[in-house]
Amino acid sequence: MMELMIDAHGxxxxxxxxxxxxxxxxxxxxxxxxxxxxxxEGQWEADLSPVSGPRLGPFSRRSAALAAETVWLQQNWLLSDTME
Incomplete structure (x- = not known):
C-alpha cells in the first residue's frame, strides 16, 4: 500500500x-x-544518509535490508514534520 503524506502547502x-x-x-x-x-563480506546494509538517517545492518539477505529500510523510512522520514 502506498501512503501519501500531504502537507499544508499541498x-x-x-x-x-x-x-x-x-x-x-x-x-x-x-x-x-x-x-x-x-x-x-557478502552481507547487505541500508544506508539512509541521504535523509540524515543511520546505516542499518548488516543483514544476511537483501530483502531483509529492504524491509528494514522501508520500516525506518515510514517511521522516521515519511511522517517527519520537515521536508528534506
Missing part, C-alpha cells in the same frame, strides 16, 4: 512504488532516500 511525500503514477498529481520531484548495497 506538497506530497511518499515512498515511491508503482501503485500510482505520480505525474497524475503534478510534476514529481523524486529523490533517493537511501542505498541498499552489499558489503565486502
Amino acid at each position: 506538497v506530497i511525500r511518499c515512498l515511491y512504488d508503482e501503485t500510482l503514477l505520480l505525474n497524475s498529481l503534478g510534476s514529481p520531484v523524486i529523490q533517493r532516500a537511501s542505498h541498499v548495497e552489499p558489503t565486502a
Whole structure:
C-alpha cells in the first residue's frame, strides 16, 4: 500500500512504488532516500544518509535490508514534520 503524506502547502511525500503514477498529481520531484548495497563480506546494509538517517545492518539477505529500510523510512522520514 502506498501512503501519501500531504502537507499544508499541498506538497506530497511518499515512498515511491508503482501503485500510482505520480505525474497524475503534478510534476514529481523524486529523490533517493537511501542505498541498499552489499558489503565486502557478502552481507547487505541500508544506508539512509541521504535523509540524515543511520546505516542499518548488516543483514544476511537483501530483502531483509529492504524491509528494514522501508520500516525506518515510514517511521522516521515519511511522517517527519520537515521536508528534506
